[in-house]
Amino acid sequence: MGTVVALSGQVGGAKLADGLYRLRGRDLAVLVNTGDDYEHLGLAFSPDLDSVLYALAGIASQSSGWEPAGETRALYAMLKTLGGPDRPILGDKSLAAPLLRAHGLRQDRGLTEITLEFCRQLGIEARVLPMSDDPVRTHVLTADGAVPFPEYFNELACDPPALGFQYAGAEDARISEAVLDVLHSNDLEAVVIGPCNPFHSIRPILEVNGLRQLLRKRGAPVIAVTPIVGGKALTGSAGKMMRELGREVSARSVAMEYYKLVDGFVIDGADADQAEGILACGMQVVVAQTVMRNLEDRVRLAQTVLDFARTIRERRLQEA
Amino acid sequence: MGTVVALSGQVGGAKLADGLYRLRGRDLAVLVNTGDDYEHLGLAFSPDLDSVLYALAGIASQSSGWEPAGETRALYAMLKTLGGPDRPILGDKSLAAPLLRAHGLRQDRGLTEITLEFCRQLGIEARVLPMSDDPVRTHVLTADGAVPFPEYFNELACDPPALGFQYAGAEDARISEAVLDVLHSNDLEAVVIGPCNPFHSIRPILEVNGLRQLLRKRGAPVIAVTPIVGGKALTGSAGKMMRELGREVSARSVAMEYYKLVDGFVIDGADADQAEGILACGMQVVVAQTVMRNLEDRVRLAQTVLDFARTIRERRLQEA
Numbered sequence: 001m002g003t004v005v006a007l008s009g010q011v012g013g014a015k016l017a018d019g020l021y022r023l024r025g026r027d028l029a030v031l032v033n034t035g036d037d038y039e040h041l042g043l044a045f046s047p048d049l050d051s052v053l054y055a056l057a058g059i060a061s062q063s064s065g066w067e068p069a070g071e072t073r074a075l076y077a078m079l080k081t082l083g084g085p086d087r088p089i090l091g092d093k094s095l096a097a098p099l100l101r102a103h104g105l106r107q108d109r110g111l112t113e114i115t116l117e118f119c120r121q122l123g124i125e126a127r128v129l130p131m132s133d134d135p136v137r138t139h140v141l142t143a144d145g146a147v148p149f150p151e152y153f154n155e156l157a158c159d160p161p162a163l164g165f166q167y168a169g170a171e172d173a174r175i176s177e178a179v180l181d182v183l184h185s186n187d188l189e190a191v192v193i194g195p196c197n198p199f200h201s202i203r204p205i206l207e208v209n210g211l212r213q214l215l216r217k218r219g220a221p222v223i224a225v226t227p228i229v230g231g232k233a234l235t236g237s238a239g240k241m242m243r244e245l246g247r248e249v250s251a252r253s254v255a256m257e258y259y260k261l262v263d264g265f266v267i268d269g270a271d272a273d274q275a276e277g278i279l280a281c282g283m284q285v286v287v288a289q290t291v292m293r294n295l296e297d298r299v300r301l302a303q304t305v306l307d308f309a310r311t312i313r314e315r316r317l318q319e320a
Numbered sequence: 321m322g323t324v325v326a327l328s329g330q331v332g333g334a335k336l337a338d339g340l341y342r343l344r345g346r347d348l349a350v351l352v353n354t355g356d357d358y359e360h361l362g363l364a365f366s367p368d369l370d371s372v373l374y375a376l377a378g379i380a381s382q383s384s385g386w387e388p389a390g391e392t393r394a395l396y397a398m399l400k401t402l403g404g405p406d407r408p409i410l411g412d413k414s415l416a417a418p419l420l421r422a423h424g425l426r427q428d429r430g431l432t433e434i435t436l437e438f439c440r441q442l443g444i445e446a447r448v449l450p451m452s453d454d455p456v457r458t459h460v461l462t463a464d465g466a467v468p469f470p471e472y473f474n475e476l477a478c479d480p481p482a483l484g485f486q487y488a489g490a491e492d493a494r495i496s497e498a499v500l501d502v503l504h505s506n507d508l509e510a511v512v513i514g515p516c517n518p519f520h521s522i523r524p525i526l527e528v529n530g531l532r533q534l535l536r537k538r539g540a541p542v543i544a545v546t547p548i549v550g551g552k553a554l555t556g557s558a559g560k561m562m563r564e565l566g567r568e569v570s571a572r573s574v575a576m577e578y579y580k581l582v583d584g585f586v587i588d589g590a591d592a593d594q595a596e597g598i599l600a601c602g603m604q605v606v607v608a609q610t611v612m613r614n615l616e617d618r619v620r621l622a623q624t625v626l627d628f629a630r631t632i633r634e635r636r637l638q639e640a
Contacts, residue, residue, distance in 0.1 A: 041423045042362055074392050078416035083441035092412045096398035103361045121403035 001027060002187030004306065005220075006194060009033035009048045009201025010236055011065035012227055013194030014055035015292045019302030020192065021056050021126050022295070028126040029182040030056075033196075034111065035131075035138035035167060035204030038150035040088065043098035044105055045150070048201065049115055049130060050097050057122035068093040088154040112176045127182065131205040134173035138200045139166040149200050158237045161244040165199050170207035175214065183214050190309035191215055193224035195290060197238040198257040199245075206261070216261060221312040223264040223305050225290055226251040230270040234291060252277045264308045266290060266301075284312055321347060322507030324626065325540075326514060329353035329368040329521025330556055331385035332547055333514030334375035335612045339622030340512065341376050341446050342615070348446040349502040350376075353516075354431065355451075355458035355487060355524030358470035360408065363418035364425055365470070368521065369435055369450060370417050377442035388413040408474040432496045447502065451525040454493035458520045459486040469520050478557045481564040485519050490527035495534065503534050510629035511535055513544035515610060517558040518577040519565075526581070536581060541632040543584040543625050545610055546571040550590040554611060572597045584628050586610060586621075604632060 001024065006017045008030050017030045033048045047066055054060035054068050061069045071091040080086060097118065104114040110133040119128050139146040141164035152158060175183075182188075196202055206212040215222060228251050233239040239249045247253045251267040252274045258265070264284040267274060268291065275285045288304045291297065321344065326337045328350050337350045353368045367386060374380035374388050381389045391411040400406060417438065424434040430453040439448050459466040461484035472478060495503075502508075516522050526532040535542060548571050553559035559569045567573045571587040572594045578585070584604040587594060588611065595605045608624045611617065 041419055042426060043419075068398065070394075072392060072394050072412070074390075074412035075395060075415050075419075078388065078413040079420065081441065082416055082420055082438050084416065084420050092392070092394035093398040095395050095415075096402055096404065099361055099363075099395075100399065100402055100404050106362060118402055121401065 002189030003182065003185040004028050004190050004192065005182055005188065006030045006192040007033075007196075007202055007205050008052055008194045009036070009196040009205075011051055011055075012234060012236075012292075013048070013196040013201060014051040014060070014065055015298050016192065016194040016225060016301060016305070017052050017126075018055040018295070019292070019298030019300070020306070021124075022299045023302050023306065024126075026125040030126060030128045031131050031179060031182070031205055032128060033131060033201045033204050035136045035170075035200060036149050036153075037135070037137070038148065039102070040098075040150075041084070042102060043095065044102035045098045046101060046111070046115075046130070049128065050094065052128050053097070053115075053118055053122060053124065056119075056124045056126060056128065059122075066094075067091045088150075110176070112178050116178070127178065129176065129178050129182065131175075131179065131211070132173040132208045133176050134169060136167055136169040136173050136204055136208065138204050139168060140164075140200070141166060158240065162199070162241045163244070165203065167204050167207040170204065171209055173208045175208055175211055179211075183218055188218055188220040189313075190306060191218075191220055191222040192305050192309075193222065193258065193262065195225040195227040195234070197227060197233070197236055197241070198254055199238070199241055203257075212261065221263045221309040222258075222261055223266065223309050223312075224255070224258050224262045225266040225301065225305065226254050226268060226271070228254050228271075229268040229290060250274060252281075255281055255283060263312050266305060266308065284308070322509030323502065323505040324348050324510050324512065325502055325508065326350045326512040327353075327516075327522055327525050328372055328514045329356070329516040329525075331371055331375075332554060332556075332612075333368070333516040333521060334371040334380070334385055335618050336512065336514040336545060336621060336625070337372055337446075338375040338615070339612070339618030339620070340626070341444075342619050343622050343626065344446075346445040350446060350448045351451050351499060351502070351525055352448060353451060353521045353524050355456045355490075355520060356469050356473075357455070357457070358468065359422070360418075360470075361404070362422060363415065364422035365418045366421060366431070366435075366450070369448065370414065372448050373417070373435075373438055373442060373444065376439075376444045376446060376448065379442075386414075387411045408470075430496070432498050436498070447498065449496065449498050449502065451495075451499065451531070452493040452528045453496050454489060456487055456489040456493050456524050456528065458524050459488060460484075460520070461486060478560065482519070482561045483564065485523065487524050487527040490524065491529055493528045495528055495531055499531075503538055508538055508540040509633075510626060511538075511540055511542040512625050512629075513542065513578065513582065515545040515547040515554070517547060517553070517556055517561070518574055519558070519561055523577075532581065541583045541629040542578075542581060543586065543629050543632075544575070544578050544582045545586040545621065545625065546574050546588060546591070548574050548591075549588040549610060570594060572601075575601055575603060578603075583632050586625060586628065604628070
């Protein structure tokens with residue numbers, strides 16, 4: 001068994017990463033979107049990194065996977081009493097990582113180093129890696145101009161129609177040494193794109209200078225899991241954004257976003273009728289239960305993805 | 321009735337300030353020690369300012385007046401899980417002010433402006449004023465050299481014998497405009513020194529360049545309340561420090577610290593036998609119940625102090 005690389009953002013990505021982690025432990029590396037990162041009150045928020053950390057450490061809330069279980073909001077209540085900002089709403093436990101992260105960054109430690117130290121402290125054997133140590137900031141293009149994603153999400157509640165996306169800094173962002181090491185593993189077995197918003201979770205990772213090309217060049221099967229089931233996003237705003245961008249809200253439409261990148265696409269049983277259309281894009285398709293309600297679901301979906309990758313590898317060997 | 325100025329540090333100072341506030345409301349100004357301030361994880365801790373704010377806002381814990389009532393430590397627990405520092409122990413609610421304060425300071429707002437905004441938000445009509453907007457840092461001189469007070473307190477648990485104190489920055493610290501305004505009030509009625517550690521709560525205030533002189537020059541009666549009752553400090557390390565500094569641990573000994581500054585000294589009923597010795601230092605003395613167990617005690621002691629000041633003023637008028 002070789003190295004498995006997962007691309008992750010949001011809770012869907014974290015859940016699938018968790019499933020892969022249960023199967024592969026230290027052989028898993030998770031490349032995490034940092035395009036949604038932001039600074040607030042001097043703290044360094046990395047929502048997608050923290051979602052993965054909490055999931056893999058087994059301390060994430062079941063219902064709100066972006067924060068630890070049993071979250072409280074005592075600091076936030078006092079902050080408002082003192083005239084601090086209403087938004088974003090802050091959880092007590094959830095503030096620890098942004099606080100330590102900001103402190104580390106001010107001491108000129110890299111985001112990767114800080115994140116790997118969190119992994120060590122949390123007993124996570126997999127490598128959770130920011131997509132880059134350099135800042136990339138996703139902006140949503142709206143009728144009123146480009147809005148940083150955290151502002152679009154926290155302050156505008158994703159309300160203004162999304163007309164497009166920009167990934168500020170991506171062109172200059174360097175792939176970190178740790179990510180290069182992972183992608184150059186001799187035993188690279190599969191690259192897994194989680195069931196995440198393609199626009200602000202996965203695209204920022206792919207836009208890091210040279211990363212998309214490197215993924216393709218490495219030759220390991222790239223498998224994506226649909227974030228759209230039965231014509232809507234499981235959580236988050238992917239469906240709304242696709243509609244606003246003039247795209248069909250469907251698994252097939254997500255598959256098109258990954259055209260030329262992805263070898264295999266996993267769709268939900270509810271969308272089995274789209275398999276043919278996706279095959280026509282030159283991807284392999286597997287139909288599975290993609291909704292992850294519990295740990296068993298996560299592990300089963302992860303196994304499906306790994307089996308899918310093996311099938312593709314074996315087929316290639318036969319064809320060669 | 322005129323303006324009352326209280327000098328405050330620690331919980332004892334905050335309690336007496338609270339008593340004065342109940343009696344005088346907006347006519348009270350509290351000059352607060354910032355020599356114990358420190359930065360930790362990028363947050364700006366001002367323990368003495370916060371103690372006063374919580375007390376005057378009526379949200380302080382009854383048993384641990386340096387923090388809000390009902391404090392929790394969820395963030396701190398997660399911080400330790402992530403490998404963060406064990407000390408100081410951090411409360412969730414207590415972190416809000418240091419977080420907002422650090423944010424304000426980074427935006428080049430002054431500590432006075434930030435503190436007055438906290439007052440406004442908390443509905444405090446009195447002026448709570450840092451002794452200076454410039455940093456003053458109290459150091460404890462130990463056999464191993466000068467240790468910043470927060471380190472002496474948080475990390476060394478006040479263990480090494482105190483051989484002396486230094487107030488780094490005090491000489492260059494400017495009295496703020498707000499403090500100047502207060503001390504130049506035409507109706508200045510009394511200056512009250514709370515029952516605080518004289519070395520690291522009151523002395524730093526007095527050491528701000530020109531402040532001690534200004535207090536004397538203004539001519540309003542200066543009344544101090546003993547922090548030592550029955551030969552020991554009510555709370556904190558004043559007794560231990562006095563012993564290590566080779567001083568008698570007594571109310572009289574504290575009175576000597578304020579020689580030439582204080583017109584009247586309030587001692588506890590338990591120490592009535594020291595009245596004569598203190599009178600011999602040229603101070604007036606009042607014996608009262610100085611232990612403040614509840615709001616009634618605070619208000620009664622505050623009234624005693626204000627009556628004492630009035631008596632001294634009246635005597636001066638008679639003598640003039």
